[in-house]
Amino acid sequence: MSQDLDTSPPPEPPTNRPLPPGDRLGTFLARPYVKHIAAIWVVCTLIWVPIAYWLAGNMGAGPAASKLMGALKETVFVFTLVSAPLMGFVLAVILYSWLGWGRVSGDEVPDLKNPAIKGNPIAVTIWTIVVSFLAFFLVTWGIVEYTVVNNYAAGSDNPEKLQPLEVHVTGQQWLWSFSYPEQGGISSETLFLPHNRPVVFKATSKDVIHNFWIVPMGVKIDVNPGAVTLAGVTPDTLGSFPIRCAELCGMHHAFMQTQAVVLDKADWNSWLASMGVTS
Amino acid sequence: MTTTATETAAMPVYPKNFLRSLRRQNVFTAFAGGIVGFLVMRVAASLFFRGEFWHGDSNRIITVAFIGWGVGFMAGIGAFNGVFRWFAGKDLDHAEAEYMAGKDLGVKRYFRYTTDHKVVGIQYLVVTMVILAIGGTLAMLIRTQLGISMELFNPNTYNSFVGTHGVAMVVGMILVVTGPIGNFIVPMMVGARDMAFPRLNALSLWLVVAALIPLVMSLFMGGIRDGWTVYQPLAIQAPPGAVGYIFFIVIFSISTAVSSVNLLVTIVRMRARGMTWSRTPIFVYSVAASVGLALPFFPFYMYSQLLALSDRTLSTSFFIPERGGSVWLYEHIFWILGHPEVYVIILPGIGACLEIMVVFLRKPLFSFRTAVVGIAGIVALAGLVWAHHMFMTGWAPLAGYPFMISTEMISIPLSLIVLVMIGTMWRGKVWTRLPMMIIYAVVFNKIIGGLTGIFLSDVPADMHFHGSMFVTAHFHYMLMGTGLFGAMAAIVFWFPKMTGRMFDERLGSIGFWTAFVGFQITFMAMFAAGNLGMPRRVFQSSELFLLSNQISTVGAYMIGVGMLIFLAALISSWKSGVIASSNPWGSQTLEWQTPTPVPLENFPVLPVVTSDPYQYGVPDPYQVERDLETQKEPVA
Structure with missing residues (x-):
């Protein structure tokens, strides 16, 4: 031994x-x-x-x-x-x-002489x-x-402590639409967001549950019929980012996608102007 | 299973009148009864609701027709015989009860309403294999579609494949250990002659069979297009075939309740003399914990589906928002079942692994009490974590805090079980047979599933992973990698006792390891896809995820091939394997102490238990040394 x-x-x-x-x-x-x-x-x-x-x-x-x-x-x-x-x-x-x-292999039950460790x-x-x-x-x-x-x-990370921009997100089978109540209620099927300004999303659905997911921004919230759910983010990178639906919502769930485009101040203003909003 | 001439000759003479009707009833009369019931009620419902002889599908007509199917099937199999006889004041006499228990030992007893727990166990094994085969076939179709960039199926068909795959696999996984092993082995393991309620045992099995047909039928009637969770109000949009799902779940929940009560009573009341709780095998604990969880929580599943059925057929609006219903209500009721169900699935698999590894390491369980505490901890916490499935639903963002805490607490009891596993391996030479090899794979998968579970239990990380392929890969690691692989170890291990033949380990190993490698490829790639941002349950994915999906699909085919090889090994060993001795593994639990094939009432003489079934190994030299140093009596 x-x-x-x-x-x-x-x-x-x-x-x-x-x-x-x-x-x-x-x-x-x-x-x-x-x-x-x-x-x-x-x-x-x-x-x-x-x-x-x-x-x-x-x-x-x-x-x-x-x-x-x-x-x-x-x-x-x-x-x-x-x-x-x-x-x-x-x-x-x-x-x-x-x-x-x-x-040890083999068919016979081997005598392994293993230590009987009990606890x-x-x-x-x-x-x-x-x-x-x-x-x-x-x-x-x-x-x-x-x-x-x-x-x-809630917008704590924006450098200039700006008022959050309110965006209403509406999901329906199988497309997203976004409206901007502060900008005279203009609406779009692509999400345009200003750079470095906090955004609050108020999301609701017309039919079934969807899930609003701006993948590289980490925004994810269920979009429910009969209720308004809240999410928010401050985009700090310019560019275009995928939005996907992350809750099975029927036949074309896979194709319920759009883009979130983050614009700098000049582009944002010119987009607003192109939509007929005077700032 | 060998019927000798003397046994046949010794068969009692049955009274003619009732036995004749009993003898005529089998699975074929059951199907005939079911079809007749279905058609009669289908016509009756058409006439009643529409005034036509045969109206097309509608929710109400299909519901009534399925009820006709269920009643007809159960009447055809003979499930109501005892009840009617009891109402009539004349219960089955001894000869009839023995006939029902399968006293004649013929092959035919496997095709009828037999109360012997061993027959029910084998029946469960076959039914579970069928369910898993359905789910597996659908998985192959799903992966094929995802691996190519063209449209192979209609998106609705694809969605119904996803839903049916989900529910078939979930139910198959719930059954795969508790059904065959739980029914066949557990009564023998506790030293009983049969289950506490043998007729309920047969009832629970045939209810599953009765429920299974509407589920398969629903595939051809529009299908379950809403995932296995059938979230409302999307499910309301689905065609009447979705009633098949509701019917399936309601009947399956009843079957689960019946089976749970039966197993619990057997375990609590029918253990052999001397089998105190500290001498009860750990597998029995895990089965008790599993059915103990199923008993209170499955009714929630049933409620959720009954309310959904009521929304469909009775114009209520529990879950229809425009009429005042709530989608969150459905999610809550569903997930109050939905999470404990995960433990219902994995606990018996883990318990079986603990029970099996002891035999192949020839060592006692590292710490029996720790394992019991681990199982008890999981049971205690299982009902308190459901809302982590709802972190991103916007239901109550602040509720994320308590549910995050309770979910992460579950890692403590789960890790205690892992400690017992690695503690039992500690310093042990290993007898490398297939069940033991599978256990290494199970522990490995459990590590991966556990780590990714930590991400998903945390609200901030879940903000990225929720609803993505990452979640899909995670629960496949838990349910398939731990649950199903654990079940495969259990089936190989108890195969000699159940069939009287040894499992072909060479072919079985080839199958298992092919499936294991395929499993890692499939789901590692799926983790990657989910991490990149691919949502679950999509029909096609964008270019970004195509490569990882193609890898996943190749892996999935490997799993398919591996599983088919494993199945071939199972069938060929069942037919023509080496005849097994009564205790080929040298195990100490009671089921191995009785002859193979197992006699009708299991034990010629009921056993008396004098110690726990883990008396393996030799005194630990280090322990002896330490005891000498501290002048204690060496432990024997």
Whole structure:
């Protein structure tokens, strides 16, 4: 039995005092499989770093078009990295169990002489604390970030503290229409938005549930018949961004798409003028 | 299943009058009865509502006709015999009850209303395979359409494929462990002679069969075009075929309630002498937890569909906004079931994995209590998280906070179960048989499903992922990667006991690993598509997502091929596999301690349990060393 044990410190004279906890940890860490698993663990954890970059970088197929979307990307990035060690550990153990501790095949029931480990209060306690701490972190991050995102949606991130622009979003099978009550109620099937000015969307539907999703801005809200739902964003990138319907709404759900075009001040004014609005 | 001449000769002589009618009833008379009931009620409804002999489909006519189908089918199979006899004051006598239990041991008992739990288990296995095959075929059609950029189907047809695929798979997954394994193995595992209510057991099975036909019929009557969630008011627009879905769900919910009560009573009341709660196998706990969740929550599913049916046929407006209804009401009622249902699906799969890995590692469960606490924690939290499906519905933005907290709390009990899994693997040589290999795959998928679940439980991250293909990939990792693969491990493991033959592991491994690799390709690419911003349930996608969709489709074909190989292995081993001994895995649970094929009442003598079924392994040298150091008695 002694060849199974590879305690590096020399045996001490017998005593009826328990080993000090530090020594127990030392003997545990000195076991070869612990070293191996630790090494695999590090690798399995590091795998998640590029994945986290890839996930956050490609959310919405490109760079964030608003600070709100930036916050969403940050959340995904942080969550992946924070849970990576735990996932890496589980991955390392199943890999080592598969390949490392030995294997037997064949039809006969083998006598593997595996150690009958029944419970280990220390392991269960440490695991529970780590997982609870992780869950606590995720919850806290979620609460804080959700508040931040709500503030962004309310227009807190615009540099000049402008009044939000109100846009009424109407979904119907299978097209979007947008009207601008402050601009004399002009309406359009492409969403035009001014740069760096907060926008409040008041969304409703004429028939069934749709979901209004400006992908790279992180705006997503159900568009319900018989109710008005609110969303908001401050677009901070010029350009044209896809709007998709993200709730199954019937036959042509897949084609219920349009564009959100963010215009700078001059273009915005000339668009308004082309729609017959004098500012 | 071998009927020897002596057994046949020893068969009791049945009284002629009633038995003759009992003997005539089987699955064929059931279908005949169902068709007659359907046609009669169809004509009656046409005459009553329209004054015509045969009017075209309308909601009311189809509803009545489906009720005719259900009643006719159940009467044809003989489900009402006992009830009528009981009303008449003469319940079945002993010989009749034995006939119903399948005392004659013939092949015919698999095609009729048999109360023996082993027969019901096999019937469930076949029915589940049929349901999964329907869902799988539709999945192939869906992936084919998404992988090419031309229009293969009409968009409405495509949408009904998506809806039917969803509901068939959800129901198939609910049944796949609890049905075959739960009915066949659990009574034996607790040391009982049968389920607590054998007739209810047969009833629950035949209700599923009765409900399945309208679901398939609905595909040809306009289909379920609204996803498996059939959100209102979109569902109101669907043609009358959608009544098939409603009918299916209502009947299936009744079947679930019947089956849940039956399993719960069996587990709580019928455990063998000496089987205290700490000696009850963990798989039994997980099945109890699963049906314990199904019992209170499935009625919500039924309510949601009954209210929708009422909107369709009785001019009410629970969910019709222009007449004062609420779309959020439907979403709430639906998701109060919809999330616990996920745990109904994965708990038995996880429990089976825990039960199986012990046998192949020849080690005790790392911590039985921790596993029980994990299962109990999931059950406790399952009913408190439903609104995370509604973060983006605008229902109540501030409700995002509490539901985010409760949802993320579920990761704690779930991780305790993972701890028990890796703790059981810890320092163990492994006997590399197929069920154990599948368990590694299950744990891997569970990690991926768990991580992506963390994103979706968080409101800010969900603002991007909600309603996208990312969600689809996530729940496939949980339901298919964990639930279905876990079920495959369970089927391979218990196959020798259920059929008397060994599973062909060589062919089965080829099938499983093909499906596993295909699964990773399909759903990793789907994560990518969803992350880029591809919505769910779309008919065609833009250029941006075409590549990842093509990769997904190739992977899906691999899954299809793998599953077919696995199915071929299952069928060929069932027909001509190596004859199994009574306990080929050397397991300690009770179902392996009885002969194979299992005698009619399972145990010649009812067993008495003196320890938990995890007495494997040798004393841990490190533990012995530590105990010597601390001058304790070494644990044996």
